[in-house]
Each structure stands twice: as C-alpha cells, then as structure tokens.
Amino acid sequence: MNTVIQAFGLVFAWDVLIAIFASAIYGLTVGALPGLSATMATALLVPVTFYLSPIAAVATIITASAMAIFSGDIPGCLLRIPGTPASAAYTDEAYAMTRKGQAETALGICLWFSALGGIAGTLSLMILAPVLAEFALSFSTYENFWLALLGLMCATLVARSSPIKAIAAMLLGLLITCIGIDNPGGVARFTLGSTDLLGGIEPIPALVGVFALAEVMRALTEREPPKMPHRRLGSILKGQIALTKQYPKQQARGNIVGIIIGVLPGAGADMAAWVSYAMSKRFSKTPEKFGTGHPEGLIEAGASNNASLASGWVPALLFGIPGDTITAIAIGVLYMKGLNPGPTLFSEQASSMYALYIIFILANIIMIPLGIVMIRLASRVVGAPRSAVMPVIMVFCAVGAFATAGNNLFAVYCVAAFGVLGFVMEKNGFPVAALVLGIVMGTMVEQSFVTSLIKSDGSVLPFLSRPVSGVLAAMTFAALLWPVFSWSMEKLRARRAVAA
Amino acid sequence: MQLSDRITGAAIAMLGSVAFLYGSKLPPVPGQQVGPSAFPMVVGAGLAICGVLIVLGIGRHFEEVAEADVISHATPEELEPLPAWRSWLALLPPALVFFYALASETLGFLPTAAIMVLTASFAFGARPKLAVPLALIAPFFINLIFLKLLRVPLPGGLLPFPW
Numbered sequence: 298m299n300t301v302i303q304a305f306g307l308v309f310a311w312d313v314l315i316a317i318f319a320s321a322i323y324g325l326t327v328g329a330l331p332g333l334s335a336t337m338a339t340a341l342l343v344p345v346t347f348y349l350s351p352i353a354a355v356a357t358i359i360t361a362s363a364m365a366i367f368s369g370d371i372p373g374c375l376l377r378i379p380g381t382p383a384s385a386a387y388t389d390e391a392y393a394m395t396r397k398g399q400a401e402t403a404l405g406i407c408l409w410f411s412a413l414g415g416i417a418g419t420l421s422l423m424i425l426a427p428v429l430a431e432f433a434l435s436f437s438t439y440e441n442f443w444l445a446l447l448g449l450m451c452a453t454l455v456a457r458s459s460p461i462k463a464i465a466a467m468l469l470g471l472l473i474t475c476i477g478i479d480n481p482g483g484v485a486r487f488t489l490g491s492t493d494l495l496g497g498i499e500p501i502p503a504l505v506g507v508f509a510l511a512e513v514m515r516a517l518t519e520r521e522p523p524k525m526p527h528r529r530l531g532s533i534l535k536g537q538i539a540l541t542k543q544y545p546k547q548q549a550r551g552n553i554v555g556i557i558i559g560v561l562p563g564a565g566a567d568m569a570a571w572v573s574y575a576m577s578k579r580f581s582k583t584p585e586k587f588g589t590g591h592p593e594g595l596i597e598a599g600a601s602n603n604a605s606l607a608s609g610w611v612p613a614l615l616f617g618i619p620g621d622t623i624t625a626i627a628i629g630v631l632y633m634k635g636l637n638p639g640p641t642l643f644s645e646q647a648s649s650m651y652a653l654y655i656i657f658i659l660a661n662i663i664m665i666p667l668g669i670v671m672i673r674l675a676s677r678v679v680g681a682p683r684s685a686v687m688p689v690i691m692v693f694c695a696v697g698a699f700a701t702a703g704n705n706l707f708a709v710y711c712v713a714a715f716g717v718l719g720f721v722m723e724k725n726g727f728p729v730a731a732l733v734l735g736i737v738m739g740t741m742v743e744q745s746f747v748t749s750l751i752k753s754d755g756s757v758l759p760f761l762s763r764p765v766s767g768v769l770a771a772m773t774f775a776a777l778l779w780p781v782f783s784w785s786m787e788k789l790r791a792r793r794a795v796a797a
Numbered sequence: 798m799q800l801s802d803r804i805t806g807a808a809i810a811m812l813g814s815v816a817f818l819y820g821s822k823l824p825p826v827p828g829q830q831v832g833p834s835a836f837p838m839v840v841g842a843g844l845a846i847c848g849v850l851i852v853l854g855i856g857r858h859f860e861e862v863a864e865a866d867v868i869s870h871a872t873p874e875e876l877e878p879l880p881a882w883r884s885w886l887a888l889l890p891p892a893l894v895f896f897y898a899l900a901s902e903t904l905g906f907l908p909t910a911a912i913m914v915l916t917a918s919f920a921f922g923a924r925p926k927l928a929v930p931l932a933l934i935a936p937f938f939i940n941l942i943f944l945k946l947l948r949v950p951l952p953g954g955l956l957p958f959p960w
Contacts, residue, residue, distance in 0.1 A: 348947040457863045459856035465809050465847035471840045472816055482826045482833035487819065510894060514887040517920060684923030688914040689935050691890050695897040695913075696906070696939060700949040709898035713891040720887060725805050726860050743836040755830040784858060 304651030308659065313353045317656065320357035321663060324364030325671040328371075329678050330686060331378045331522045332512065335365035335566070336622045340508040341690065343501050343626060344697030351634035352652050358630060359653070360660040362623045363415055366566050366602055367664055370407035371675045374400060378522050380679075383566035383602045386574040393590035401531045406592055407599050408668040409537040410548065414600030415661035417552035418559060418607030423654050425560070425611050426643065433615050433640040438752065439760055441616070442745035443769035445738055448562030448618040450776035452734045457568075458726050460780040466727040470735015471742060473498050479740060481747045493707040500629050500736050502698040502708040506715025507729050508622070510694045513687045514720045521683050527676045533669050544596050547577055551597035555604030560611050562734070565621025566602035573601035607657050614638050614650070617741055622730050625737045799884075803852050810848025816841030889920050905954020910936035 307313070320342065327338035339362050346354035369381030373388035374395050384391075394403035436444070449471075453463035476487045477497025488494040541548065551573045558569040577597035578587045587594050609620025610627070617638035619625035631638055636649060643650055671678070694716075695709050702708030719729045753759045761767050820837030850856065893913045901909045911932045918928035943949045 345947060348949075459851075459858075459860045461847050461850045461856035462860070465844060465851065468813075468840050468844045468847060469809070472812075472837070472844065475816075475820075475837045475840065480833045480836070481831075482824070484823055484833045486823060486833060486837060487816075510890055513890045513917075517886050517889065518883050521922070682921075682923065682927065684918050684921030685927060685931055687890075687921055688917035688931065689939070691893060691917055692897075692910045692913055692936065692939055695894045696910075696943060696951065699951075700943060700947065704949070706898045706902070709894060713894040713898070716891045716894065717888070721800075724799050725802075727805070746839075747831055747835055750831040750835065751829060780856070780859065 300648045301651050303648035304655055307352045307648060307652040308356070308655045310350075310352075312350060313356050313656075316349060316353040316357045317360045317659060317663070320361040321364050321660065321667050324361035325368040325667060326678055327361075328365030328368035329380050329671060329675060330681065331372050331376070331380055331679070332516050332519075332683070333686075333690075334381045334508070334512065335362050335369065335383065336626070337509045337512050337690075338362065338365045339623050339626045340504050341693055341697060343505070343630060344693075344700045346630050347633065347701050351636055352649065352656075354630055354634050355627070355636070355653060356656045356660075358623070358627050359656050363603065363606055363657075363660045364664060364667070366606060367408060367411040367668055368671055370411070370599065371404065371672060372522075372679050374403045374407065375528065375675060376522065376679065381566075383570050385567065386570035387595050387598045389588055390574075390590065390595050393588060394592070394595070395590075397590045399590065400528065401533050402536060402592070403590075403595065404530070404672050405533045405535070405537050406540065406595050408665060408672070409534060409541070410551075410596050410600040411603040412661045412664045412668075413541070413548065414552055414555060414603035415607060415664070416658060417600070418556055418604035419654060419657040419661065421556040421604070422607045422610055422657070425608070426614060426650070429611065429615055430640040430643040436640075436765070437763075438745040438749040439763055439766040440769060442742065442749055442760070443766055443773055444616055445618060445742045445745060447769055447773045447776065448612065448616075449731075449734055449738060449742070450773050451562045451564060452731050453728075454776055454779060458728050462725075462727045463731045466722060466729065466731040467735040470732040470737075471739045473503070473736050474739025474743070480743065481751075493705075498711060498736070499702060499708065500733075501626075501701050502711035503715045503736050504626055504629070504733060505694050505698050506712040507719035507733060509690060510712055510716030511719035511723065511729070513691050513694070514716060515723070516683060516687050524680055530672065533672055534665075540592060540596065544593060547593055547597040548600055550576065550580070551600035552604045554597075555601035556608040558601070559605030559608030559620050562612050562618045562620055564605075565609060565623065565730075566605050569605035570598045570602040574598040603661075610653070614642060614653075615640055617738070619734060619737055622733060625730075625733050628737055802854060802857070806848045806851030806853075808848070809851060810845050813841045813844025813846070813848055817845060886920060890917060893917060901952045901954070903954055905956045906940055906951035907936050907956045908954065910939065 324338055327333045328335055339358055342357055342361055346357055365381060366383050369379055369384040370391065372378050372380040373384040374391040377388055377392040379385040379388045391403045449467050453460055453467055476494055478485050478495050479497050480486060485495055554573045554576060555569040558564045558572060574594050577594040578584050581593055609624045612618040612620050613624040613628050617628055619628055628638060636646060694712050698708040698712045722729055749760065761770050816837050820834045820841055823834040826832040893916060897909055897913060914935050915928055915932035918931055940951055943951055
C-alpha cells in the first residue's frame with residue numbers, strides 16, 4: 298500500500314501534471330493533422346523528455362501517444378482522411394456516419410470507446426505484467442535470445458508486406474547495431490575508420506529520421522489534403538451510454554483483441570484496428586450494414602487500437618522488447634532515465650510502475666474533456682497548412698537529434714541518412730517498423746546470443762533442450778514458416794476452386 | 798524512388814555478403830570460440846539469403862494482397878500519379894538537415910533554421926506571405942523552447958539569440 302501512496306505522490310507532482318497536460322494537447326494536435334502519425338509525435342517528443350524527470354518523461358510519452366491515436370479519428374470522421382494509420386481501418390465507416398448527418402455520434406464513439414479501451418488496456422497491463430515478471434525471473438540468456446527473436450519474427454509477420462522484405466528490413470536493423478565497439482570483443486566493427494561511428498548508431502536519431510523526417514519527405518510527394526468545411530456539431534457524448542449497453546460483446550472483444558495484439562511484439566494500434574474491424578464484421582448479425590455508417594465496427598476497432606497501446610508496454614517493460622513502434626521509442630527513453638526494462642523493475646522500482654499505471658488511467662480520463670475541445674476546434678487545426686507545419690517539424694528533427702546526442706552534429710547527419718533510408722524502404726515495400734525493432738533490439742539479441750554460445754562452448758543444443766527455450770524456439774520457427782504455410786494453403790484452395 | 802525488386806534485392810544480397818566477409822575477418826577473443834565475428838556473420842548470411850529471395854520475386858504475392866487492400870480504401874484522387882519531379886523533391890528535407898549539420902556552427906541556429914524553413918515552405922507550395930513570416934518567427938520560437946525550457950544552448954554563430 299505504501300508504494301501505491303508513493304506512486305500517487307510521484308504522479309501528482311507539478312512537473313508531471315504539467316507534462317501530462319501539455320503532452321495531451323500536443324498529442325491531440327499532431328494526431329489530428331493528416332500525415333503526422335502517433336509514432337512521429339512520440340519520436341519528436343524524445344528530445345524534450347531528455348530534460349524531464351523520469352516519471353514526467355514517461356508520462357509525456359504515454360499521454361501523447363494515447364491522445365494521438367484517438368485524435369487520428371477526427372479527420373477520418375470529418376474528411377475521410379485518417380489522421381494516423383491506426384484510424385485507417387474504420388475511416389470509411391466513420392465518414393459514412395458523418396454523411397448520414399451523425400458526425401457527432403461517430404466522433405463520440407471514437408472518443409468514448411477509445412477512452413474505455415485505453416482503460417481496459419491499462420488493467421491488462423496491471424494484471425499481466427507482475428504475473429509475467431515472476432515467470433520471467435527464471436529466464437536465462439537462452440530464453441531471452443529466443444524471446445527477442447520471436448519478437449522480431451512477430452514484427453515481420455504482421456508487417457502487411459512481403460515477409461521476406463520484412464525479414465530483410467529487420468536484419469538490416471540488426472546489422473546497424475553491429476556498428477561500433479559495443480560488442481563482445483570490444484573490437485571496432487564496420488567503423489570504416491570514422492571516430493564518430495566508434496560509438497555506434499544511437500537509436501533515437503535513427504528513429505527521428507525514419508519516423509519523422511521520412512514523413513516530411515513523403516508529404517512532399519503527396520497532394521495536400523482538402524480543406525475541411527466548418528461544421529456545427531451537437532452534443533458529442535449524447536447516446537454513448539446507450540451504445541455501451543447495446544454493444545457490450547463488441548466492446549469486450551475489441552478490448553481483448555487489442556490487448557493481445559498490443560502484447561505481441563511489433564504489432565501495434567494499426568494492426569489492432571484492422572483485425573478488430575474485420576472480426577466485428579465477421580461475427581456481426583448484420584454484416585451487410587458495415588460500411589454504410591454502422592456503429593458496431595467503429596466501437597470494436599476504436600476500442601481495440603487504444604487498448605493495444607497500454608498492453609504494448611507489457612513486453613517492453615519486462616523484456617525490453619517493444620510491443621509496437623511507440624514502445625520502441627519508449628524503451629529508449631526508459632533506458633535513458635535509468636528505468637532499465639526487466640522483470641526486476643517490478644520489485645525494485647515498484648512505485649514507478651504504479652505511477653505508470655496511474656498515468657495511463659489519468660491520460661484516458663482527461664482524454665474525454667480535452668478530446669471534446671479538440672473535436673470542436675478540429676476544423677481550425679486540421680486546416681493548418683502543410684507548408685507551415687512540415688518545415689517546422691523538419692527543423693525539430695535536426696535540433697532534437699542534436700540535443701539528445703549531447704550536442705553532437707553526427708546525430709544530425711544520422712537523421713538525414715535515416716530519413717532517406719526510411720523513405721526509400723517504405724516506397725519499395727520494406728516495412729520500416731521491422732528495421733526500427735532490429736535497431737532497438739540488436740544489442741540485446743547479440744548479447745544473449747553470444748553469451749549463450751560462450752556458456753555452451755559453442756554448442757547450439759542448450760538453445761533447444763531447455764524446456765521453455767525449446768517452446769520459444771518452436772514458436773519462432775513457426776512464425777518463420779507461417780507465411781509459407783498460408784501461401785500454400787491459399788494455392789491449394791485456389792486449385793480446388795478451379796477443379797470444382 | 799520506386800526501384801525494381803531486382804535492384805533492391807541485389808543491393809541487400811551484396812550488403813549481406815560484404816557484412817559476412819567483413820565479420821569473418823574480425824579478430825577473435827583469445828581463448829573463446831565465439832566472439833565479435835559471430836553475429837555479423839549470421840546477420841550477413843541472413844541478409845544475403847533474403848536478397849536472393851527478393852531478386853527471385855518470392856513473397857511478392859503478399860505485397861500484392863496488401864496493395865490491393867490499400868487501393869480499395871483510397872479515394873480516386875489519391876491514386877492519380879504525381880509528376881516524377883515531385884518524387885525527387887522528397888530529397889530536399891534530408892538535404893536541408895544535412896545543410897543544418899554543415900552550417901549551423903558557423904552561421905548560427907537562427908539564420909540556418911530560417912533558410913531551412915523558407916526553402917521547405919516554398920517547396921510545399923506556400924506563398925511568400927506565409928513562408929517569410931514563418932521563417933522569421935518559427936526559428937525564434939524553437940530557439941526559445943530549447944534554450945529556456947530545455948536549457949540546450951543552440952549554436953549562436955553570426956546571429957546569436959538576443960538574450
């Protein structure tokens with residue numbers, strides 16, 4: 298009980314409360330601007346978190362990401378342009394409701410069920426994390442290696458692209474972490490004689506390049522979204538309680554699917570929304586209504602993407618394995634702030650963990666009033682010209698990386714290089730999320746791999762013979778072979794259809 | 798910037814082979830079988846295999862499914878191709894960030910950022926009425942945030958921050 302009181306003390310400090318409020322407004326604004334994703338919002342926050350207290354730093358990331366995922370629904374509802382990729386799955390549905398003159402109901406659903414989903418996700422984090430932590434304490438380097446590899450493989454499975462390209466992107470990320478002298482032998486690897494490369498490539502400039510600068514680049518090659526007409530909206534929350542009572546099953550399913558997808562490494566809010574929307578349609582009694590402005594799918598998917606946010610923190614806090622791209626950034630911040638991920642975090646820094654839960658709940662509660670304000674102001678915010686927003690973001694990329702790297706200009710070159718890399722990869726179907734996971738987890742994968750091999754005298758047998766390790770290995774190989782399996786099943790079915 | 802799978806695949810295969818060879822030449826840790834060379838070799842080999850598979854077009858099917866999904870969700874205007882020069886314009890932001898790294902120490906943050914914002918704003922099609930005030934005001938605000946709130950001194954150069 299003492300730690301809980303301590304945790305409240307940590308959260309209800311002035312700097313933390315101000316950080317939550319400011320990052321809430323920031324997250325709502327960035328999320329509502331089409332073309333700026335929640336991941337980008339988080340990546341651009343990192344330089345700021347550098348100078349905050351640990352709890353305030355974590356609070357900004359949690360709040361900003363939750364707000365951005367919700368407010369991405371606003372331009373989706375009103376303009377049929379998803380503000381963040383996580384809203385893309387149900388944009389058509391929400392816009393169809395707006396065309397039927399139910400814009401306030403659609404926005405209300407997005408807001409209300411986002412907040413409920415976020416709270417459900419937080420509860421799952423509170424329950425799952427300590428239980429798994431106990432289990433994880435018995436893990437040795439073999440298990441950690443397979444777990445990390447399984448995480449990386451999951452990231453390639455859910456990439457909505459060619460699995461080979463996803464694996465290549467992930468391996469490229471792992472190769473990037475080989476640069477420098479931070480390796481088992483302390484040898485300078487791939488430094489090409491440059492002193493700057495001796496320290497290796499820091500994840501933060503790479504993330505800013507891939508997620509923020511590459512987005513600015515992409516915006517230059519795309520058309521400006523249309524202006525949003527000013528629209529008078531009625532009461533936003535009217536009828537939401539009735540909808541909550543009417544669709545309890547959909548809501549519960551959305552929350553659970555979101556939580557599961559969040560826990561899976563590499564799969565985040567976008568995936569949760571796609572899967573939940575599809576599930577809602579399949580199990581619905583009235584699937585023909587989907588796409589015509591029917592609240593059912595909106596409720597399920599809107600709850601799902603926010604639920605996945607909190608549960609994404611489970612593998613991140615326990616193993617340092619990011620549940621999605623946002624927690625990939627968060628892990629960097631956790632290390633920076635001395636809250637090194639690992640099962641011991643829950644015993645040694647229990648009050649910080651409770652503080653994290655409280656922040657999640659707080660963020661989802663203030664989402665409702667602030668979200669309503671944002672919806673009312675939406676036509677002004679969404680109308681902000683791209684030619685004013687993007688240049689400022691670009692300067693932020695440069696200065697932010699410079700500041701996080703201890704005023705080192707090498708980080709700025711990294712941002713430029715990774716911007717180009719991310720842009721080219723994205724254009725050619727290589728998922729950048731897999732690259733980022735590789736970069737974030739590379740050092741850990743190598744350490745557990747080499748330490749395990751040294752322990753076993755170069756034998757691979759202990760990797761497979763330990764019970765937990767064997768199961769994890771089997772799961773990793775299953776993830777590797779799954780695309781082959783699904784492809785051949787589809788071929789088989791097509792052949793049967795032709796024969797019949 | 799869209800390249801064929803043969804080119805990207807070949808580039809990845811090359812990179813993987815180079816990493817494998819480079820890794821194999823790294824000095825071992827005395828008395829240990831496994832050292833700094835193991836991981837780059839494994840990753841390099843994996844990349845080389847992936848590269849070859851990409852050249853052969855394996856896994857292309859999954860991309861087609863995903864692309865069809867995106868197209869079914871897009872409005873017709875979004876699918877109209879833009880002129881080719883627009884895709885080269887995409888290189889402007891990284892070039893400007895590169896310029897920041899080169900010039901900020903000598904020119905100072907305010908002038909460098911002003912040039913960056915002005916150029917990028919015009920590239921996004923802004924009128925001078927918007928771009929010029931933005932280029933004058935935005936760097937000032939960013940400097941204020943970094944200096945006062947985050948206490949990061951940005952390079953002063955020719956035009957130091959006035960207080």
